[in-house]
Amino acid sequence: MNYAYFLVYFVFHMLLLHRLTNDVLFGVTEAMLISIFVYMRFMMTIEATLPNHSVQNCARCQKMTPQHYVHCDKCGRCMSVERTHYDFVEACVEPSLFTRFIYMARIMVALNIVCCCVYILVSPFAGTALVAVHIYVLKSTYISVPRNIYVH
Numbered sequence: 001m002n003y004a005y006f007l008v009y010f011v012f013h014m015l016l017l018h019r020l021t022n023d024v025l026f027g028v029t030e031a032m033l034i035s036i037f038v039y040m041r042f043m044m045t046i047e048a049t050l051p052n053h054s055v056q057n058c059a060r061c062q063k064m065t066p067q068h069y070v071h072c073d074k075c076g077r078c079m080s081v082e083r084t085h086y087d088f089v090e091a092c093v094e095p096s097l098f099t100r101f102i103y104m105a106r107i108m109v110a111l112n113i114v115c116c117c118v119y120i121l122v123s124p125f126a127g128t129a130l131v132a133v134h135i136y137v138l139k140s141t142y143i144s145v146p147r148n149i150y151v152h
């Protein structure tokens, strides 16, 4: 599971539950949370430009880069050493920002679980199936990543 799958899963669940229950409030809440989710993904990848930095030459991307930058093979570009490559977002991001992002994803899945627990009262079979899917998705967010940008 990565970011793209999560986005499809959230949007699909929003549309599905809106269709099943005709609940506008849930749809609006979920749409707002999805926009925050996308916004956080975008904000993580922004890089600060540091002026007057000493530079080095990166042999792989054939470019002059700041000295505290290392090359990431998966992204194919140089990144600040404070960053770590995460396959979940397919980018090098700061670990603290990624932790916030993954908590946000978990909160959204938890909200889906709560909504489907209520939906069990209406339709026991479909509700239970949805809760099972959400628990599987929630479990897949617990991934261990080595705190390292070097990928060889």
Ligand SMILES: [Zn+2]
Residues within 6 Å of the ligand: 058, 059, 060, 061, 062, 070, 071, 072, 076, 077, 078
């Ligand atoms: Zn490079």
Ligand SMILES: [Zn+2]
Residues within 6 Å of the ligand: 072, 073, 074, 075, 076, 079, 084, 085, 086, 090, 091, 092
């Ligand atoms: Zn990377």
